[in-house]
Amino acid sequence: MDEPGLSKSDILVTVEDENTLVLKSAGKRKREDGDEEGCKYIRLERKPPQMLLRKFRLPENAIVSSAITAKCETGVLPVVVEKHPPPP
Numbered sequence: 801m802d803e804p805g806l807s808k809s810d811i812l813v814t815v816e817d818e819n820t821l822v823l824k825s826a827g828k829r830k831r832e833d834g835d836e837e838g839c840k841y842i843r844l845e846r847k848p849p850q851m852l853l854r855k856f857r858l859p860e861n862a863i864v865s866s867a868i869t870a871k872c873e874t875g876v877l878p879v880v881v882e883k884h885p886p887p888p
Contacts, residue, residue, distance in 0.1 A: 808872035
């Protein structure tokens, strides 16, 4: 998931009901203001949300106890959920 302008401290990753991954953020995106030759402009690629809330249903073979990792780098949040191996 890409969320430009949000830092890792602004995003909360939790699991609800043992099968739903929830991403929440009430953080505000930072705007890039620029002054170039007396001209003032603001550059935003997307409208900033009031609150971010996304829910994803996890597969039945997902390991939700301790095998979920998330790392926020430069506005991109990769979330990795490990799964049990398929039965033989």
